[in-house]
Amino acid sequence: MAEMSNTKSARDALENKRERFNIKSFLINNSVTILFVIICLIGIKLSKLPLFFIGSELLTRITRNSFLVLSLIIPVLAGMGLNFGITIGAMAGQIAIFLVMHWGITGMKGFLLCALLAAPLAILFGNLTGKLLNKTKGQEMIASMIAGFFANGIYQFIFLFSIGTIIPMKDPVMILSSGVGVRNTIDLSRNVGIKYALDNLVKLPVFHVFLVGAILTMLIYTVVRIYHKKECSFTGRYLITMMSCVVVVAVSGIFIFGGSYLPNELKMFKNIKLPVITCIVVALLCLFNVLIVKTKLGQDFRTVGQDKHIARISGINVDKVRIIAITLSTLLAAWGQLIFLQNMGTLNTYGSHVQIATFSIAALLIGGASVSRATIGQALLGTILFHTLFIVSPKAGKNLFGDAQIGEFFRAFVAYGVIGLSLGLHAWKKRIQFKKVG
Amino acid sequence: MSEAVKRFSNKVGLPRIIISSFFIFLFIVALILKLPIASLISDSIRRFGMYGILVLAMVPAIQSGIGPNFALPLGIICGLLGGLMSIEFGLSGWGSFFGALTISLPFAILVGWIYGILLNKIKGSEMLVATYTGFSIVSFMSIMWILLPFNHEEMVWPIGNGLRVTIALDSTFGQILNHFWEFPIFGVKIPTGLLLFFFICCFIVWLFSRSKLGTAMKAAGDSPKFATASGIDVDQCRIVGTVLSTVLGAVGILVYAQSYGFIQLYQAPLMMAFPAVASILIGGASASRAKISHVILGAFLFQGLLTVALPVANEIVREGNLSEVLRMIVQNGIILYALTKVGGGD
Numbered sequence: 001m002a003e004m005s006n007t008k009s010a011r012d013a014l015e016n017k018r019e020r021f022n023i024k025s026f027l028i029n030n031s032v033t034i035l036f037v038i039i040c041l042i043g044i045k046l047s048k049l050p051l052f053f054i055g056s057e058l059l060t061r062i063t064r065n066s067f068l069v070l071s072l073i074i075p076v077l078a079g080m081g082l083n084f085g086i087t088i089g090a091m092a093g094q095i096a097i098f099l100v101m102h103w104g105i106t107g108m109k110g111f112l113l114c115a116l117l118a119a120p121l122a123i124l125f126g127n128l129t130g131k132l133l134n135k136t137k138g139q140e141m142i143a144s145m146i147a148g149f150f151a152n153g154i155y156q157f158i159f160l161f162s163i164g165t166i167i168p169m170k171d172p173v174m175i176l177s178s179g180v181g182v183r184n185t186i187d188l189s190r191n192v193g194i195k196y197a198l199d200n201l202v203k204l205p206v207f208h209v210f211l212v213g214a215i216l217t218m219l220i221y222t223v224v225r226i227y228h229k230k231e232c233s234f235t236g237r238y239l240i241t242m243m244s245c246v247v248v249v250a251v252s253g254i255f256i257f258g259g260s261y262l263p264n265e266l267k268m269f270k271n272i273k274l275p276v277i278t279c280i281v282v283a284l285l286c287l288f289n290v291l292i293v294k295t296k297l298g299q300d301f302r303t304v305g306q307d308k309h310i311a312r313i314s315g316i317n318v319d320k321v322r323i324i325a326i327t328l329s330t331l332l333a334a335w336g337q338l339i340f341l342q343n344m345g346t347l348n349t350y351g352s353h354v355q356i357a358t359f360s361i362a363a364l365l366i367g368g369a370s371v372s373r374a375t376i377g378q379a380l381l382g383t384i385l386f387h388t389l390f391i392v393s394p395k396a397g398k399n400l401f402g403d404a405q406i407g408e409f410f411r412a413f414v415a416y417g418v419i420g421l422s423l424g425l426h427a428w429k430k431r432i433q434f435k436k437v438g
Numbered sequence: 439m440s441e442a443v444k445r446f447s448n449k450v451g452l453p454r455i456i457i458s459s460f461f462i463f464l465f466i467v468a469l470i471l472k473l474p475i476a477s478l479i480s481d482s483i484r485r486f487g488m489y490g491i492l493v494l495a496m497v498p499a500i501q502s503g504i505g506p507n508f509a510l511p512l513g514i515i516c517g518l519l520g521g522l523m524s525i526e527f528g529l530s531g532w533g534s535f536f537g538a539l540t541i542s543l544p545f546a547i548l549v550g551w552i553y554g555i556l557l558n559k560i561k562g563s564e565m566l567v568a569t570y571t572g573f574s575i576v577s578f579m580s581i582m583w584i585l586l587p588f589n590h591e592e593m594v595w596p597i598g599n600g601l602r603v604t605i606a607l608d609s610t611f612g613q614i615l616n617h618f619w620e621f622p623i624f625g626v627k628i629p630t631g632l633l634l635f636f637f638i639c640c641f642i643v644w645l646f647s648r649s650k651l652g653t654a655m656k657a658a659g660d661s662p663k664f665a666t667a668s669g670i671d672v673d674q675c676r677i678v679g680t681v682l683s684t685v686l687g688a689v690g691i692l693v694y695a696q697s698y699g700f701i702q703l704y705q706a707p708l709m710m711a712f713p714a715v716a717s718i719l720i721g722g723a724s725a726s727r728a729k730i731s732h733v734i735l736g737a738f739l740f741q742g743l744l745t746v747a748l749p750v751a752n753e754i755v756r757e758g759n760l761s762e763v764l765r766m767i768v769q770n771g772i773i774l775y776a777l778t779k780v781g782g783g784d
Contacts, residue, residue, distance in 0.1 A: 135778040142566040143777045146770050149712075153766030161760060403599065406581050409704075413577035420570030427560035427567060 026236065032422060033368040033381065039414075040388045047395035054391055056272050059206065061387040062380070063199070063278045064343040069360045069379045070285050071332035074292070075140075076374040078325035079305030082361045085129050085144035085326070088151045089333025090353035092121035097194065097338065097347055098159075101186060102171050111197035111342060118334040125151070126330030130323030137308075141371070141423075144326075148357055159349060186347040195345040199275035206274040207252040213279075214248040217241070241377055278339060285332065286376045301325055305372070362386055362415040365422040372426070389414060451722055453775050457739055457768070464746045471753050476625035478746055484616065485741040487632035488697040491639050491690035492710065493717040493737045495683045500728035501647065502679020503659030503672075504557050506718065506776075509568035510711035511576050512553055513687020516546040518579075521692055521701050522601070525610050526590045535611035535696060542688040550684030554677030565725075572711055580704045605701040611692075612699040632697060639689065640730050646682070655679055659726065716740060716769040719776045743768065 027034065044054060068086065075083040096118035100110045129147055136143035163169050164180035176183055189195040225238060255270055292298040300321045303311040308318050337356065341347055364374055367382020390411055397407025468478060492510065499507035507513075520542025529537040553571070560567050584600035593605050606612065618631025646652045658665040658675035665672050691710075695701045718728055721736020744765055751760035 132774065132778070136774075138562075139565065139777050142569065143774065145566070145569070146773045146777065149766065150770035150774055153763055153770060156763045157760075157767065160763065401585065403584055405600075406584055409577050409580040409584075413574050413581065416570050416574035416577055420567055420574050423563060423570065424556070424560050424567045427563035431559065431561060 030236075030368050032366060032418065033385070036366050036385045036389070040385055040392070043389055043392035043396045046399055047392040048399060049392060049395055052269060054388065055269060057391050058384065058387055059272060059274065060343065061390070062383055063275055063282065064340050065360070065363070065387065066282050066380055066383045067285060067339050068333060068336035068356055069363050069383050070282070070289065070376065071329050071336050072360060072364055073289050073374050073376070073379065074301065074332075075325045075329045076369070076372065077293070077298070077305055078301040078322055079308070079372065080133060080322060080325060081141040081371045082364070082374075083144055083326060083329045083333075084141055084357045084361065085133075085147050085151075086329060086333035086336075086360060087148035087353050087357045088125045088129055089122050089330035090337035090356050091151060091155050092125055092330070093118045093334040093337035093341070094347060094349070094353060095121055096334070097188070097341060098174070098182065098186070098349075100194070101188070102169075102174060106194065108197050108201065110194045111338065114194065114338050115335055118338060119331060122331040122334035123327055126327030127323060129330060130326040133326060134319045134322055145357070152354065155353075156350060182349050184349055186349060188341065188345050188347055194342050197342050198278050198281070198339060199343055201275075201277040203273040204276050205270065206272045207255045207270065209274045209276060209279070210248050211252040211256065214245045214252070218245045218249075221245075237375060237377055240381075278343075281339065289376055297321075297324065358415055358419065359386070362418045365418050370426050371423060386415075453720060453772055454722060454735075454739070457720055457743060457772075461739060461743045461746065464743065464750050467750050468746055471750065473749050473753065478749065480625075480627040482738070482742040482745045483626070484629055484632070484697060485745055486738050487616075487629060487636045488694050489690075489713070489717065489741050490636040490733065490737045491686060491693050492714045493690075493721075493733045494636075494639055494643060494730075495686035495690055496714060496718040496723070497643055497728045497730065497733060498646075498655070498679045498682035498686070500718070500723060500726065501652075501659050502655045502676050503662060503726070504564050504568075504676055504679060505725045506565065506715040507568065507680070507683045507687070508565050508711045508715065509553060509572040509575075510683075510687045510714055511572035511707045512549050513546055513684035514691040514707040514710055515575060515579050516549055516684065517542045517688035517691035518695075518701060518703065518707070519545055520688065521611075521695060522588060522593065522605075525593060525605070525607075526588055528590075530610055532611075532614060535614050535692070538611065538692050539689060542692065543685060546685040546688040547681055550681035551677060553684065554680035557680060558673045558676055569711070573708060576705065576708045583703045601703055603702070603704055603706075605703070607696060607699055607701060611696045614696055615693065616697050629697075632693070635693060639686070640733065643682075643686070644730050651675075651678060712773065713740065713765070713769055716772045719772050724779055725776055740768070 044051075068090075071086055071089070072083055075081065093114070096114040099117060100114045105113055129144065132147055133140045133143055158167075160181045163182055164175055164178075169175065170179070174183055174186055175181065221238075221241060293302065300311070300316050303314065303316060304318050304321045311321075312318050333356075337353065340356070341352065344352075363382040363386035364379050365382065366386050367378035367380070369375065369378040369382065393411045393414075394404045394407035397410055398404040400406075468475065492514075495510060495513060496506050499505065517538075520540075521538040523541045524534045524538035527537065556571075557564055557568070586601075588594060588601055592609065593601050595602055615631040615635050616629040618629075619634075620627060620629050620631070622628070647656060654665070654670045655675040655678055657668070658670050658672040659679070662672045665675070691707070717736040717740040718732055719736065720740050721732035721734070723729070723732040723736070744761055747764050748761040751764070754760075
């Protein structure tokens with residue numbers, strides 16, 4: 001019943017929408033996302049991978065990566081653009097893991113200790129980044145990107161050369177045989193390290209969770225929407241969320257209750273298990289992102305994001321608010337990296353953090369976010385689309401050109417290209433607006 | 439006293455003071471460690487000439503107001519394409535070098551022109567968009583290096599398809615400028631041809647900036663509003679600057695490749711813009727003002743620093759590549775410092 005009424009309200013809303021906008025502007029505004037849906041579908045078709053494989057792989061990757069992608073949202077709110085400096089947060093997380101591994105604390109205890117240790121480091125790093133970004137107003141994104149590169153240099157200096165020479169440390173498992181420098185890869189599953197610490201706590205069949213989750217989301221979201229009716233309550237975002245929830249409910253219903261009628265290939269989906277705790281953590285972060293807007297601080301973020309000058313006049317300490325935004329983002333990135341790594345099971349000391357900013361930002365942009373506006377739905381949708389592409393592209397490249405390498409290059413091209421294109425389009429739109437006003 | 443120090447550091451620039459003193463310090467350490475100074479100096483000079491033109495490519499971009507050209511890989515790709523085609527056509531010796539230059543020019547002009555138009559549409563976000571445009575083109579061309587129909591046996595993999603990752607230039611234009619009129623002085627090898635070529639390029643850019651078009655370009659970069667008021671087409675000037683920068687990038691990579699002795703494909707050009715940007719910034723340029731002297735000083739300091747740091751570092755710490763880490767810290771630190779000078783207000 002719930003789905004019926006919701007489809008109806010969705011249809012009504014769609015008609016409302018048609019009156020106000022036309023379908024063309026909707027297509028143009030979401031062109032990146034739509035293009036990606038098409039590319040992903042083509043990729044899935046070309047790769048000839050079994051749907052079961054794609055589905056289960058996708059699920060792992062969503063729980064693994066969405067926290068990182070979500071950590072980008074707060075700086076966008078504060079008008080600082082996409083934080084290319086989440087690399088720095090990831091480094092804080094990795095330093096914590098390194099220490100905890102060295103002390104030999106494993107499992108959930110180790111993971112929590114990592115989270116605890118990473119926090120002060122990330123806050124310190126975030127604070128410094130924020131101070132830097134206050135000196136480079138208007139160029140925050142490139143500045144945070146270069147700051148990430150710079151920090152990577154220092155990180156390498158510490159881990160490759162200082163440990164064992166300036167910083168005395170002996171650990172035959174983690175330090176190179178020469179006694180100087182940390183090994184290239186650290187196996188987190190050593191003595192049952194923190195691998196799967198969070199993921200394996202509670203695992204439930206995926207469709208049961210989906211069913212309950214989607215119905216809850218629909219109810220809560222609708223209530224929240226109605227509660228805030230003063231703005232227009234049926235935006236495209238609302239529609240998309242509702243419709244996807246309906247689809248999820250329908251699909252999981254079919255899988256749970258109509259399992260015996262399904263073809264064999266699809267039946268296997270029933271066995272996929274979802275790391276519930278990880279999902280709850282991600283959901284909590286979503287909630288945090290929603291709730292923070294309601295607080296004084298969140299309103300300050302928005303005011304600063306809209307107009308620094310007005311914010312200053314109304315007595316907001318702009319620089320401080322910006323520092324807080326970046327610090328929060330860095331802290332969340334540090335925890336996001338912990339979630340990422342506990343799932344991966346191996347810490348690539350000099351490589352794990354390098355690409356996360358690029359990939360997270362590409363995912364967010366693919367979901368339809370821009371430099372000045374990013375939502376949770378966009379983050380999650382983007383993660384799904386981007387990682388679908390990630391899963392299928394090597395195989396698709398191999399099937400199409402006989403060379404898996406082409407698929408690898410293609411996804412790098414896509415990641416970089418999407419960032420370049422979206423940022424370019426954004427700048428272009430802003431310029432046109434500026435011309436119209438001025 | 440502190441006033442005077444402040445004025446001095448403002449005039450010369452803090453990063454340049456730090457880098458120069460670090461450079462001198464490394465040199466003294468090298469002397470103490472009894473490293474072969476003559477070969478260190480030869481290497482410094484060689485790398486100075488090798489990277490010089492890539493750094494020079496920043497000058498027209500900065501002068502025309504688009505800021506440091508982080509999309510240098512666009513030009514580099516054009517140069518590589520020219521080099522590959524020249525090898526494919528079976529040219530050798532000087533013919534292959536100038537052939538490569540000639541072939542890459544039309545590509546570079548076209549790409550630079552299109553890119554210039556693009557940059558005009560996104561004024562204000564040039565640096566970041568440029569970086570990612572450069573990145574994406576490098577990845578796109580990586581696909582192309584596999585698919586393009588090159589057949590020359592020195593370039594393609596003997597098994598499988600696509601071009602090799604590094605292509606030796608022994609039989610074509612490897613070291614051709616370096617060995618031209620090369621002479622030793624106190625054991626220091628002077629690659630006359632390389633330096634000559636670099637200085638000629640510098641001279642051409644200098645001449646250009648004195649010409650009517652060049653002056654207009656500089657005016658457009660300095661103050662777009664004022665330039666528009668005096669009847670200069672700012673957008674046109676920015677396109678000219680971009681084209682020139684892309685062309686210099688193409689020439690630069692060919693000079694780089696001949697000096698290195700190899701053409702590097704695939705991911706190699708990905709990060710090449712950053713050292714070039716850092717070099718000109720060390721030389722004293724800012725994101726909105728650059729001169730030829732900044733290029734020469736910057737290229738020499740940055741490359742010299744890295745050349746001397748490598749053996750010194752190897753002497754002190756035997757494991758890992760300290761020089762590479764040092765490059766990362768210095769290079770990105772410098773770019774960051776320059777960025778703080780751009781912004782600040784709001």
